[in-house]
Each structure stands twice: as C-alpha cells, then as structure tokens.
Amino acid sequence: MYQPPQFKGQAEQAVQLIRSHPFASLISIDEAGLPYVTHLPLHLEMRGEQMVLLGHVAKPNPHWRYLQARPQAVVTFLGPHAYMSPKVYPDLARVPTWNYLAVHCTVQATLIEEPAGKDALLKKLIGDHEPPYAEQWRGLGEEFAHKMLAGIVAFELQVTELQCKIKLNQHRREAYAAMRAVYAAGSPDEQALGQWMDRLGMAAADPE
Numbered sequence: 001m002y003q004p005p006q007f008k009g010q011a012e013q014a015v016q017l018i019r020s021h022p023f024a025s026l027i028s029i030d031e032a033g034l035p036y037v038t039h040l041p042l043h044l045e046m047r048g049e050q051m052v053l054l055g056h057v058a059k060p061n062p063h064w065r066y067l068q069a070r071p072q073a074v075v076t077f078l079g080p081h082a083y084m085s086p087k088v089y090p091d092l093a094r095v096p097t098w099n100y101l102a103v104h105c106t107v108q109a110t111l112i113e114e115p116a117g118k119d120a121l122l123k124k125l126i127g128d129h130e131p132p133y134a135e136q137w138r139g140l141g142e143e144f145a146h147k148m149l150a151g152i153v154a155f156e157l158q159v160t161e162l163q164c165k166i167k168l169n170q171h172r173r174e175a176y177a178a179m180r181a182v183y184a185a186g187s188p189d190e191q192a193l194g195q196w197m198d199r200l201g202m203a204a205a206d207p208e
Contacts, residue, residue, distance in 0.1 A: 009164030080192035
C-alpha cells in the first residue's frame with residue numbers, strides 16, 4: 001500500500017491493531033487471475049519473532065484450493081477510521097481527509113487438514129472471542145465435533161512481509177488539539193483514533 005514515511009507504523013503497533021481488530025480480508029488469485037477475497041476472523045500467534053495467522057474457511061469455499069495451488073497470499077486488517085473535516089485547521093486553505101489504521105501482511109499458507117489440528121485452531125479462536133463456549137464445544141460430543149471439523153479447511157498463514165499504516169495527520173501539528181477534541185466527542189471509531197493519537201504522543205498542545 002502507499003505508505004508515506006510519516007504514517008509508517010511499527011511491528012508492535014501492527015500486533016496491537018490485529019489483536020483489537022481481528023476481522024481480516026484474505027486475498028488470493030483465482031483461476032481467472034483475479035483477486036478472490038474472503039472476510040474472516042484470524043488468530044494472531046507469535047512464535048518468537050515470527051507472526052503466524054490462524055483461520056479457516058468452509059469446505060465449499062474455493063479459497064482453500066487457491067491457497068493450496070498458490071500458497072502466497074495477502075491479508076489486510078482495517079482498524080478504526082473516520083472522516084476529518086478541514087475545520088480543524090487554523091486556516092481555510094485546506095481540504096477534508098480520512099484518517100485510518102491498517103495492516104497488510106504478505107503470507108505463506110499451509111493447510112491444516114487433520115481433525116486434531118483443526119480442533120486446536122478452533123479452540124484458539126474460541127479463546128479470542130468467547131472463552132466460555134469452549135466447555136459447550138467439548139460437550140457436544142466427538143461425533144458432532146468430527147462432523148463440524150469435516151466441514152472446514154483450516155490453515156496457518158506465516159507472515160513474510162508486514163506493513164502497518166497509521167494515518168492520523170502526524171505531519172499537521174497545528175491541528176492536533178482540534179483533532180483530538182473532535183475525536184473525543186465523536187463515534188466509537190473516532191474515539192479510538194483519539195486514543196491512538198494519545199499512544200503516539202500527539203499531545204493537544206500548541207505547535208512549536
């Protein structure tokens with residue numbers, strides 16, 4: 001993605017963003033040579049310094065076949081995003097913009113086809129989103145579990161390249177205070193952007 005240096009995020013910020021916004025777009029190339037996109041939650045696992053994303057698709061979804069044929073793919077995550085009015089600037093010769101946080105990962109896919117491996121992966125996703133459901137899943141019985149596991153194809157996505165973009169108009173110090181005030185009074189996404197401004201040390205102070 002286009003990434004001016006002032007908006008370049010770090011790996012640890014990408015990890016925070018993925019864990020707080022795990023609903024991803026997985027992008028592969030289909031038989032026609034066109035992008036094929038599946039929207040799905042992914043679990044981030046750190047294996048030392050290596051980032052690995054875990055997920056699954058329904059067996060009728062052809063995406064797993066594309067991963068099998070062409071293991072390299074792209075995964076994107078979109079964090080909080082919102083419109084920003086030019087009224088935050090002290091002068092009128094400005095235009096609107098859109099602020100956002102995003103992570104793009106180039107990945108290498110490996111399919112997980114054994115029931116035990118799929119079950120372990122599902123339990124990690126359950127742990128992310130509804131830990132109490134793990135007991136209910138175990139109580140459904142082995143026959144039911146195997147039937148459900150047979151209906152999905154799971155995979156590991158090893159991250160080979162990472163881009164993190166944090167676009168919060170960092171280069172416009174004169175607008176920091178007004179931006180922060182707008183975001184504090186805004187929607188949940190806007191409030192989240194304000195919290196990221198705080199993390200980045202974009203203090204609501206007069207420009208130097």
